[in-house]
Amino acid sequence: QIRKEEPDLMPYLRPDAKGQVTLEYNMDRTPKRVNTIVLSTQHDDFVKPHDGMSQAQADRLMQEKISEDVRRIVIPRLIEKYSSKVQNLLDDQVRYLINPTGRFVLGGPAGDTGLTGRKIIVDTYGGRAAHGGGAFSGKDPSKVDRSATYAARYLAKNLVAAGVSDEIKIQVAYAIGQADPVSIYVDTYGRSRVRETDGEIASMLSSLFDLRPYHIIKSLHLEAPIYRESSAYGHIGRTPRVATKSFTDGNGRTLTKEVELFAWEKTDLVDKVRGAFHF
Structure with a gap:
């Protein structure tokens, strides 16, 4: 929604993205809490090395910006759509893994193609x-x-x-x-x-x-x-x-x-x- 309808919020977003939410469950199969949120998104190369900055430093700045925006913009927007019962599953101990592999500029079929078909x-x-x-x-x-x-x-x-x-x-x-x-x-x-x-x-x-x-x-x-x-x-x-x-x-x-x-x-x-x- 942000990428397509409000691009000014996170202008670096590109289409390739993957998300995963891991829940802890009670013994009666009801959700107990959100344990981990993983989100990897393809992005523009929006920080270029300059003034002696290395590529690794530029990549780290991009990763920090994306992580900050996900926590500040995406998660609050997502959680407000749900009931208080669901919101309570998201406590301050949730582990966030945002673009954990770092730089994700090359995506889509050019970066991840093969013969396995759709998952x-x-x-x-x-x-x-x-x-x-x-x-x-x-x-x-x-x-x-x-x-x-x-x-x-x-x-x-x-x-x-x-x-x-x-x-x-x-x-x-x-x-x-x-x-x-x-x-x-x-x-x-x-x-x-x-x-x-x-x-x-x-x-x-x-x-x-x-x-x-x-x-x-x-x-x-x-x-x-x-x-x-x-x-x-x-x-x-x-x-x-x-x-x-x-x-x-x-x-x-x-x-x-x-x-x-x-x-x-x-x-x-x-x-x-x-x-x-x-x-």
């Missing part, structure tokens, strides 16, 4: 949830690596929003050439709010949402031109919205289409879930 954990839950490992990039929605991940997210988000559990993991497995899942697995981590067991919740999911690939694609509108927006900033935790897209077809005609972005983030299944669990 799927970054595209989804950041290591918070188990993942099958199938990538999104380059795959159309007929591949369950992509479509079933969206469906599982959609179901999990709606079950939590409906009050079935404070936390839930949903795993779906398929066999090639067979439309119905061969396995549906649910883990509520002991935080369920309903009388049904995790196994019974799993057996109810197919009645809440059709988990055959064709129906996932149709229900979540996955054949529409929606994937450009997910090529950066991840696929999970985004805000669903409607957008108007214009593009040229194979005959050179310009077509305009209204599409639904990040439909798997909607919570429009809540009433149906509550009905199924007799809330």
Whole structure:
């Protein structure tokens, strides 16, 4: 937001950036405190060696400035968006690692390229949830690596929003050439709010949402031109919205289409879930 909308605040920012927040947890899986915040951002070469200054000294001045701005500008803006309960997790013992490797001028594909593809954990839950490992990039929605991940997210988000559990993991497995899942697995981590067991919740999911690939694609509108927006900033935790897209077809005609972005983030299944669990 600062880089794109308020560049005067931190004018040296460049697009390549990585962030990580490490939490300490209580034994009941609830967050206790923020332990470490790591933030590395690509930046302009905004301090040049001069008057006998070495490159290492110039790099250190840049790192100190970035660290100061992150603590003074970024962290207060971030934390004010949250409730006091969340704010209290951030105490004066938090360890900040801001550009810990130092100079970060060369970034993007020029500085970090290879053949491994997009990091799927970054595209989804950041290591918070188990993942099958199938990538999104380059795959159309007929591949369950992509479509079933969206469906599982959609179901999990709606079950939590409906009050079935404070936390839930949903795993779906398929066999090639067979439309119905061969396995549906649910883990509520002991935080369920309903009388049904995790196994019974799993057996109810197919009645809440059709988990055959064709129906996932149709229900979540996955054949529409929606994937450009997910090529950066991840696929999970985004805000669903409607957008108007214009593009040229194979005959050179310009077509305009209204599409639904990040439909798997909607919570429009809540009433149906509550009905199924007799809330």
